[in-house]
Amino acid sequence: MLDIRRLVLLRDLAEHGTVTAVAELHRVTASAVSQQLKQLEAETGVRLLDRDGRSVRLTAAGHALAADTEPVLAALEQARARMSALAGRAAGPFRVACFTSALAPLAAPLSALLEHDHPELRVHITEAEPEASLPLLRHRRTDLAVIYRYTNLATPDPVGIETRPLLHDPLLAVLHADHPAARAAVGGGPMPLAALAGTPWITAAEGTACREAVLHACRAAGFGPQIRHVCTDFAAMLALAAVGGQVALVPRLALAALPPGLVARPLADPAPARTVEVAVRRGSAGEPAVAACLTALELVAGAVRSDGGAGAGGDY
Numbered sequence: 599m600l601d602i603r604r605l606v607l608l609r610d611l612a613e614h615g616t617v618t619a620v621a622e623l624h625r626v627t628a629s630a631v632s633q634q635l636k637q638l639e640a641e642t643g644v645r646l647l648d649r650d651g652r653s654v655r656l657t658a659a660g661h662a663l664a665a666d667t668e669p670v671l672a673a674l675e676q677a678r679a680r681m682s683a684l685a686g687r688a689a690g691p692f693r694v695a696c697f698t699s700a701l702a703p704l705a706a707p708l709s710a711l712l713e714h715d716h717p718e719l720r721v722h723i724t725e726a727e728p729e730a731s732l733p734l735l736r737h738r739r740t741d742l743a744v745i746y747r748y749t750n751l752a753t754p755d756p757v758g759i760e761t762r763p764l765l766h767d768p769l770l771a772v773l774h775a776d777h778p779a780a781r782a783a784v785g786g787g788p789m790p791l792a793a794l795a796g797t798p799w800i801t802a803a804e805g806t807a808c809r810e811a812v813l814h815a816c817r818a819a820g821f822g823p824q825i826r827h828v829c830t831d832f833a834a835m836l837a838l839a840a841v842g843g844q845v846a847l848v849p850r851l852a853l854a855a856l857p858p859g860l861v862a863r864p865l866a867d868p869a870p871a872r873t874v875e876v877a878v879r880r881g882s883a884g885e886p887a888v889a890a891c892l893t894a895l896e897l898v899a900g901a902v903r904s905d906g907g908a909g910a911g912g913d914y
Contacts, residue, residue: 600638600641600642601634601637601638601641602670602671602674603634604634604635604637604638604641605638605663605664605667605670606667606671607620607624607631607634607635607638608635608638608646608656608660608663608664608667609664609667609668610623610624611631611635611654611656611664612656612660612661612664612665613757616653616654617631617632617635617654623733623737624737635647635654642659642663644659644663645657645659645660646659646660646663647660668757668758668880671758671879671880671881672758672879672880672881673881674881675879675880675881675882676881676882676884688712688716688718688719688886688887688889688890688891689716689718689719689886689887690718690719690720690887691720691722692712692719692720692721692722692741692742692887692891693722693724693739693740693741693742694708694709694721694722694723694724694740694741694742694743694744694891695723695724695725695726695730695731695734695735695740695742695743695744696723696724696725696726696731696743696744697725697726697727697728697731697744697745697746698725698727699832699849699851699852700744700746700851700874701723701725702854703851703898703902704744704764704874704895704898704899704902705723705744706723707898707901708721708891708894708895708898709721709723711894711897711898712890712891712894715890715894716887716890719887719890724740726740726743728743728745728746728747728807729807731743731744731745731877732745732756732759732877735759735877735878735879736756736757736758736759736879738879741878741882741887741888741891742876742877742878742888742891742892742895743876743877743878744764744874744875744876744877744895745761745874745875745876745877746767746849746872746873746874746875747807747872747873747875748807748808748810748811748870748871748872749870749871749872749873750811750814750815750818750868750870750871751807751810751811751814753807756877758879758880759877759878759879759880760877760878760879760880760883761875761876761877762875762876762892763873763874763875764873764874764875764876764895764896764899765851765873765874765899765902765903766871766873766874767849767850767851767871767872767873767874768849768850768864768865768869768870768871769811769812769815769847769848769849769850769865769869769870769871769872770847770848770849770850770853770862770863770864770865771789771791771794771845771846771847771862771863771864771865772835772836772839772845772846772847772848772853772856772860772861772862773794773797773839773845773846773860773861773863774839774840774843774859774860774861775859775860775861776859777797777843777845778793779793779794779797779863780861780863787866788863788864788865788866788867788869789863789864789865789866790819790865790866791815791816791819791865791866791869792819792820792821794823794845795816795819795820795821795823796824797824797843797844797845798824798825798826798842798843798844798845799812799823799824799825799826799827799844799845799846800825800826800827800828800829800835800838800839800844800845800846801813801823801825801827801828801846802828802829802830803828803829803830804828806830811870811872812847812870814870815847815868815869815870818868826842826844827842827844832848832852835848836848836856836857836860837857839857839860840857840858840859840860847865847870848862849871849872850862850906851874851902874899876892876895878892
């Protein structure tokens with residue numbers, strides 16, 4: 599029988615490309631990963647890797663076995679969920695990873711609700727953006743993740759993960775109240791993004807999904823933003839906008855309060871937005887603790903939807 603831990607190493611090698619990256623992911627040495635992969639080849643009796651000096655590439659058989667690993671892991675998660683369901687209660691430690699701007703409006707009330715309704719469940723919250731929380735989830739270092747995806751970016755579905763939508767979180771234009779575009783938008787409906795073409799901007803750092811979503815929206819509106827400041831903290835972004843007169847696009851969930859002199863205006867379609875989602879390992883949704891968390895999170899998200907989505911400052 600094939601060793602599931604070695605199959606996971608092969609799957610991760612297919613995803614990350616190098617033995618060193620897999621070793622860092624699993625917090626072991628590269629030589630230990632190489633040894634495990636050699637043993638997996640011995641178990642299968644098939645060459646899974648092409649070795650060229652210190653680099654390796656998966657063979658066709660290696661890619662096929664890596665792809666077959668995901669449904670095996672999902673089946674194991676489902677079996678574990680069934681066994682847990684027989685116990686009939688949500689208990690023990692439960693780890694939730696959540697991105698920064700959803701910690702106050704979603705994660706905090708979720709923790710309180712779960713521990714009230716399920717006193718044997720101990721909730722642990724970890725702050726993590728999706729690029730960090732999804733690997734944590736896949737490698738069983740967290741049990742559930744609250745993530746986001748931008749609607750104007752072609753973000754693929756995460757492999758081996760089930761997601762459910764929670765909230766629609768539009769990006770709002772944050773600008774000085776005396777900006778001509780802000781004055782024109784009062785009582786006149788959503789603001790066209792092109793009205794901000796001539797104003798200096800504040801954006802997130804290069805390589806972030808938010809930066810890409812903002813740039814994509816601006817290009818679709820027919821201009822490239824004149825970027826003055828770059829930062830990843832929403833509160834700092836708002837402070838800079840308040841004193842410098844620049845504009846920024848900020849998710850509504852991150853707008854608990856605006857500094858004096860600033861306003862937040864909705865954008866005309868096609869308006870950029872992000873979807874807030876809950877993610878669990880495929881096959882694990884029937885586990886009592888996971889099911890309890892999914893139910894509670896939908897209740898919390900419903901309350902946020904009812905009050906308009908106000909949240910707390912945080913990071914892109």
